[in-house]
Amino acid sequence: xxxxxxxxxxxxxxxxxxxxxxxxxxxxxxxxxxxxxxxxxxxxxxxxxxxxxxxxxxxxxxxxxxxxxxxxxxxxxxxxxxxxxxxxxxxxxxxxxxxxxxxxxxxxxxxxxxxxxxxxxxxxxxxx
Numbered sequence: 001x002x003x004x005x006x007x008x009x010x011x012x013x014x015x016x017x018x019x020x021x022x023x024x025x026x027x028x029x030x031x032x033x034x035x036x037x038x039x040x041x042x043x044x045x046x047x048x049x050x051x052x053x054x055x056x057x058x059x060x061x062x063x064x065x066x067x068x069x070x071x072x073x074x075x076x077x078x079x080x081x082x083x084x085x086x087x088x089x090x091x092x093x094x095x096x097x098x099x100x101x102x103x104x105x106x107x108x109x110x111x112x113x114x115x116x117x118x119x120x121x122x123x124x125x126x127x128x
Contacts, residue, residue, distance in 0.1 A: 051081040055089050062125045064089055072117035075109060082109075082121050090125035098126045 052069040066085045068078040087097045102122040104110040112120045 049081040049084060051078050053078075053081050053085045055085045057089075057093075058122075061093060063122070064125070065120055065122050067114065067118050067120045070117055070119040073119065075111050075119065075121075078119050079109070082119075086123050086125075094125045094127070096125070096127060100124045100126050 051073065053066055055064050055066050057064055064086065066082040068081050070078045083099075086099045090097050090099055100123060101109045102124075109121045114120060
């Protein structure tokens with residue numbers, strides 16, 4: 001059975017509800033852009049991270065590799081830098097931040113050491 005808004009009052013209420021919903025949605029978008037003044041693209045950590053890092057997508061866009069210019073630092077020392085880059089990538093690419101990290105036999109993040117002491121970790125953006 002198909003119901004329609006047939007009375008003038010019902011049509012006005014329906015239009016008002018739609019208008020308020022659109023206004024709230026646009027207001028939320030403006031609030032996100034005002035957080036940094038640049039929107040999500042300019043997302044930066046509240047406290048500067050101790051290492052520079054770069055992220056590269058894998059064959060599938062959900063897969064990525066974070067390479068941290070660690071100069072020989074341990075995984076524990078660079079973990080937050082890698083986590084920030086992964087979170088930003090997953091949010092900007094898929095709209096969520098849940099990440100599955102590639103792990104070694106101990107269950108900790110698997111790492112690869114590069115030239116100059118860089119440290120690389122791999123992960124995958126997961127949907128919720």
